[in-house]
Amino acid sequence: MRPSRRAQHSDAVEPSKMLRLAEKNPLFSTATQGKTMAETDLMHDPTELMTHLEEASGTLERGFLSRLAALRHSGEDWTSLQATLQAKGLxxxxxxxxxxxxxxxxxxxxxxxxxxxxxxxxxxxxxxxxxxxxxxxxxxxxxxxxxxxxxxxxxxxxxxxxxxxxxxxxxxxxxxxxxxxFGAKHQEAAVVAAPPAHRFRDTVSFAILWALVGISISATLRVYQAGPGFRDLVSTLLVAAPVTFLLAYAYWRHRTAVRTLIAPPDTQSRGRRRLAASWPWIAIAVLVLTVVVLEIGFTLGRPLPPLAIVLTLLLVLAAPHLDDIVARWSERGIASPDTSIVALALRRTTRFVIAIAILCLLVYLWVVPVLTAFGVEAAAVARSVTELGLIALVAAFLWNAVGALVSRAAQAEGHGASSEEVEGPRTRLGTLLPLLSGVVKMTILSVTLLTFLVAIGINVWPIIGGLSIFGIAIGFGSQTLVKDVVSGLFFLIDDAFRLGEYIETPGAKGTVEKISVRSVSLRNARGALASVPYGQIGKVINFSRGWVIEKLVFRVAFDTDVELVRKLFKTIGQEIADDPELSPDLLEPFKSQGISAVEDGTLIIRGKFKARAGKQFAVKKAVLTAVQKAFRENDIHAVPKPIGSMTAP
Structure with missing residues (x-):
């Protein structure tokens, strides 16, 4: 076993002695010297910061040289391992x-x-x-x-x-x-639109098997006290490098299948489609970063647990797929009235729990070793991360409780919670829901951000004071904006218009498609969208409230039988009233109002009907079609309106 030669290099290859050497360095002596990042105030002392950077680089250099020295004696470690096994009869x-x-x-x-x-x-x-x-x-x-x-x-x-x-x-x-x-039953739509997912699944499975076998080999070598050089050689060249290559190859080779698995063809969310498009490259970057952090930790003499790294890495890579599964499960309770708002919010918060747990694991796995190298206590970092995670969970629950309440109320109103899904006039509650939801969620987000700052030790009162002064400055400098906001508030309080209603303003007319804090968006019949600030509206004419009386004017020849026209109008009104498609929207049948005027030897005959607001257009179309047909069958001649009049020279 050559114990004398091994003793010459024990300081370079033994992890315990490497750790003791590192603890003598100022980077790792915070507990004995009582100095932390906050106490030395590195951010305000560039000299101290540069000193710590130089010490950190020196520690990395010494650790790297120690690993090289240990690798030179990997052959002796192999011989020593065989001798150990023989001593145990193996x-x-x-x-x-x-x-x-x-x-x-x-x-x-x-x-x-x-x-x-x-x-x-x-x-x-x-x-x-x-x-x-x-x-x-x-x-x-x-x-x-x-x-x-x-x-x-x-x-x-x-x-x-x-x-x-x-x-x-x-x-x-x-x-x-x-x-x-990645089973076929769960990904039926994805399999049709992209290459089968089983190839990606099989490659990842093989990489997992390789990683677990490699970790088992490393643990076996540690049990039989193999030398650090040989263990380093096995863990780096036979475990970390091949597993990273296999996983990176799986995401690169099957990136189309991965994108389709994360965002199937029927995905409506633009953010999820963008995530799916970039996820293969994000996954590869995470893999490379994990290996780099793992090697840095090993070089510093503080190796990270390999099994925890594999499990965390797999959890990160599976996060989009877990999010899709949890999202489908959480939305099942919306349609069921038996599911309470709290239970629905808890279901939706499960997605945030997974995301926050993964984020905390990443911070603990990657950020803590780096901060520890700069003198920050790991316990303090872990405590701060835990506090921030709990704050984020509470904020996520409140956010989802608001979303669940809005979804349940919107479902009771018979429409979606989004203001973009306008298919008809909504109730007053349905109009205010998107606006109230946005205001409450922005409040939750603002309070959460301020709480984060308080948790990490930042005084937020100067920030709040600065925002107040900024708000006052905006109020004095932007009177038009204040006028728009206040006018919109009173329009909503007066219930002047709702989503889905057809209104006319001095600036534009159309269907109310979106209501924001400052303006209302109107979609006209040709599809153009006009955004009208509340301060410029002035008078509002609403064509979608209650009922409307539609009056129609017909110009006929002077010798037309007016009594015949009256009877024809009455017959047409009765036929439309009997129509099952039009009768629900018709409040009073179409009838004649007789001669209203005589112009240049032409009779002006009026007719009218009463219908539900917003539903008069279909009835009007049917009335005009029936009148044109009746005039033609009864030889009644319509007279065009003269464009102009001739004057004598």
Whole structure:
């Protein structure tokens, strides 16, 4: 084993001594010297900051040189490992056979238990399938752990066999999760529009298996006290690099399938489509960044737990797919009146819980090691991250409670909660819902941001005072804006118009499509959208309230039988009143009002009908069509209106 030569390099290769050397450095002596980032005020002292940067770079350099020194003696570490195994009565071949056999037995046992449970329970669908997978895996692990207790008396060998059994069990659980997320039943629309997702799923599964086997190998080497150089060689070249390459290749090679899985063709959200378009590259960047942070932590002598890194990384990569599944589950309770607002808000908040949990894990995994290198206590960072996460969860719950209340109220009104979904006149509550929802959500967002600043130790009173002064300045300098906002408030209080109603203002006319704080948007019959500030409206003519009386004028020849015209109008009015499509909107039938005037030998005959506001157009079209047909059949001649009159010279 050459103990004398190994002793010469013990300071360079032993992690414990590397850690002690690092603790002597000012970067890691915050506990003994009582200095933290806040106490030295690095942001206000550039000299102190540069000193810490130089010390951090020096620590990285010394750690890197120590790793190189350890790698030079990886051959001696290999010889030492063989000697350790021989001392325990094992050879390398026999150990490999035991490990592979344990992995195969664990996998076959999980499959056998699952088949047995399926034969007893029957078809497994939904939550039953997940429960069956977890139960079979847990039962197989228990049996393996009991069997290893009696199979060997060597505690090290027993520990290694259990590590490998646990790795295989964990792979089975992850494989089942991938099958649930990327299964054909869940992604029917995506499979039609893009290459099959099973190729991406299989590549990711193989990368997970490689990672778990590599972690098990590293744990085995650690149990049998292999040298740090050999362990570093295995973990870097045989685990981290291949797994990163496999996952990056999966996202690059199957990026079209990944995009379709995140945003199927029927996706309406523009933000989700953008996320899907950029997610393959985001995933690759996360993979590379994870490897970089992992190597930095190992170089500093504070290696991060590999299993936690793999689980966190997989959770991050699966976040969009988990969000889609949770979103579908959370929206199921909207249509059910039995689901309370609180329960619906909690369901929707589950999406934020996943996002915030992933964000906190990323901060703990990536940011904490970097801040620790600059003298910040990890406990303080973890406490701050926890506080911010709890604040974000409370804000998310309030946000979703408002959204659930608006959705439930909009459903009771018979329309969507969005102001863009205007299919007809809405009630007063339906008009105010989008505006009130936006105001409340902006208030929640503002209060949450201020609470974040308070939680990290920033005095918010100067900010609030500055915003107040800024608001007063806007009030004095933008009187038109204030006039628009105040006028709009009174228009809404007076209930002058609602979403979906047809109104006319001095500046424009059309259907009310959107109501904001400052203006109203009107869509005219040709599709043009006009935004009219409230301060410029003045008078509003609403054509969609209650009822309207439509009066029609007909110019006929002077010798026309007026009594015949009256009878024809009465008949037409009765026919329209009997029409099942028009009768619900007709309040008074069409009838004649007789001769209203005589112009240049032409009779002016009027007719009228009363209909529901906004529904008179279809009735008017039917009346004009029937009158034209009746005039033609009864030889009644209409006279055009003269364009101008001739004057004598």
């Amino acid at each position: 050879s390398l071949g026999s150990l490999i056979l035991l490990l592979v056999g344990t992995a195969l037995v664990t996998y076959l046992l999980i499959v056998a238990i699952r088949v047995f449970l399926r034969s007893r329970i029957g078809k497994d669908h939904g939550w039953k399938r997940g429960a069956m997978v977890v139960a079979s895996t847990a039962l197989a692990l228990v049996l393996i752990f009991v069997a290893t207790r009696f199979a060997t008396a060597d505690p090290d060998l027993r520990r290694v066999l259990r590590i490998w059994a646990f790795a295989i069990a964990l792979f089975c659980l992850m494989r089942a999760a991938l099958m649930a997320m």
